[in-house]
Each structure stands twice: as C-alpha cells, then as structure tokens.
Amino acid sequence: MSGAFAFDDTYRARAETIVARYPEGRQQSAVIPLLDLAQRQAGGWLRTEAIEYVAAYLGMPKIRVLEVASFYSMFNLEPVGTNFVQLCRTTPCWLRGSDDLRAVAKEVTGCELGETSEDGVFTVVEVECLGACCNAPMVQINDDYYEDLTADSFRVVLEALKCGETPETGSQSGRKGSEPAGELTSLNGVGKGA
Ligand code: FES
Numbered sequence: 001m002s003g004a005f006a007f008d009d010t011y012r013a014r015a016e017t018i019v020a021r022y023p024e025g026r027q028q029s030a031v032i033p034l035l036d037l038a039q040r041q042a043g044g045w046l047r048t049e050a051i052e053y054v055a056a057y058l059g060m061p062k063i064r065v066l067e068v069a070s071f072y073s074m075f076n077l078e079p080v081g082t083n084f085v086q087l088c089r090t091t092p093c094w095l096r097g098s099d100d101l102r103a104v105a106k107e108v109t110g111c112e113l114g115e116t117s118e119d120g121v122f123t124v125v126e127v128e129c130l131g132a133c134c135n136a137p138m139v140q141i142n143d144d145y146y147e148d149l150t151a152d153s154f155r156v157v158l159e160a161l162k163c164g165e166t167p168e169t170g171s172q173s174g175r176k177g178s179e180p181a182g183e184l185t186s187l188n189g190v191g192k193g194a
Contacts, residue, residue: 005049007057011041015057028058031068035075044084045076073127080123081116083161085109086140089126092133100151101137102126108158121162134178135171148173148181 055065109122135147153172160167
C-alpha cells in the first residue's frame with residue numbers, strides 16, 4: 001500500500017481528544033498515541049506517509065517521529081498479517097515452555113520468527129516480557145492476551161484464528177486471573193480467625 005495518508009473522521013476525532021489532554025505547547029507529547037492511531041487505521045503498520053502525517057499533525061520534524069516509531073516494538077514499519085502474534089520469550093515464560101509455543105507457531109503458521117505467512121493471516125515475532133508473568137507462558141495476538149498456554153491449547157488458539165474464528169482470550173487453563181492453579185498453600189487461615 002502506498003500513497004497519501006490522513007486520519008479519517010473517526011480517527012481524527014480520537015486524535016483531537018488525545019492531543020487536547022496535553023498543556024498548550026506540549027502537544028508533541030501525543031506522538032505515541034497518535035502513531036498508534038495511525039497504525040490501527042492503516043492496518044497494523046506505519047508506512048512512511050503515515051509517519052510524515054503524524055509529524056505534520058504535531059508540528060514535529062519527521063526524523064523525530066521516525067525515531068519514536070522505530071524504537072518501540074509496538075510499532076511496525078513493514079506490513080504484518082491479520083493476526084500479529086507476539087511470543088513472550090523472557091525468563092518466566094521461557095521456564096514455563098515458550099520454546100514449545102514457538103515450535104507450535106511455526107508448525108501452524110509456517111512462519112519463522114519475523115515472518116508473515118503467505119496467506120497474510122499471521123505474522124510471528126518474539127518479544128520481551130509483556131507483564132503477565134504470573135500467567136506464563138503467554139502470547140499477545142493483536143490486542144489480546146492468551147495465558148497459561150500449553151503447546152496443545154496454543155495450537156487450538158492458532159487453528160481457530162486460521163479458520164477466522166474468535167478464540168476465548170485470557171487464561172487457557174480455566175483459572176481466574178492469577179489465582180493459584182491448585183489448592184491454597186499460604187494465608188489459608190486468613191479470615192478464619194487462625
Ligand atoms: S516473562 Fe512472559 S509475560 Fe513476563
């Protein structure tokens with residue numbers, strides 16, 4: 001995709017709301033949320049025209065906006081698949097089996113890390129801690145977290161996405177939040193007068 005970029009009415013209204021949150025003269029502080037809006041409108045990645053548009057919108061040098069877009073892993077500078085799969089590889093997820101999840105991702109999507117599937121349905125990347133370590137191993141796909149994964153449950157999630165279905169998000173083991181996976185092992189007497 002190439003050519004001019006501009007926020008449509010919906011995204012422009014959102015951008016105006018965000019920019020208005022900052023004090024007069026500090027509107028450039030909105031660069032990250034505006035890049036996020038641009039990426040969402042543009043289908044998951046930021047082509048040069050979108051970066052230039054955000055720069056002009058905020059009155060910033062293009063290079064400053066490109067620096068931000070190229071620094072943060074949540075911004076993509078190349079096209080991505082419909083499902084942007086981010087495998088967490090940091091220690092807690094790794095200890096709990098993230099290598100197995102990477103193998104399943106390759107098997108189901110055909111993607112090596114950093115690749116997009118030929119049908120455009122998946123892009124698979126590895127990222128650092130996504131802040132849900134107590135539900136490790138976990139994976140972020142687009143805006144959703146899939147947690148407490150096993151190789152089998154991750155395969156079910158990916159196969160469902162491949163078929164255009166919407167799998168259940170959150171813990172895949174059935175536990176609520178980050179409650180203990182088994183019986184309580186500490187603070188058992190709290191509230192019981194013990
Ligand atoms: S290590 Fe995976 S979410 Fe923190």
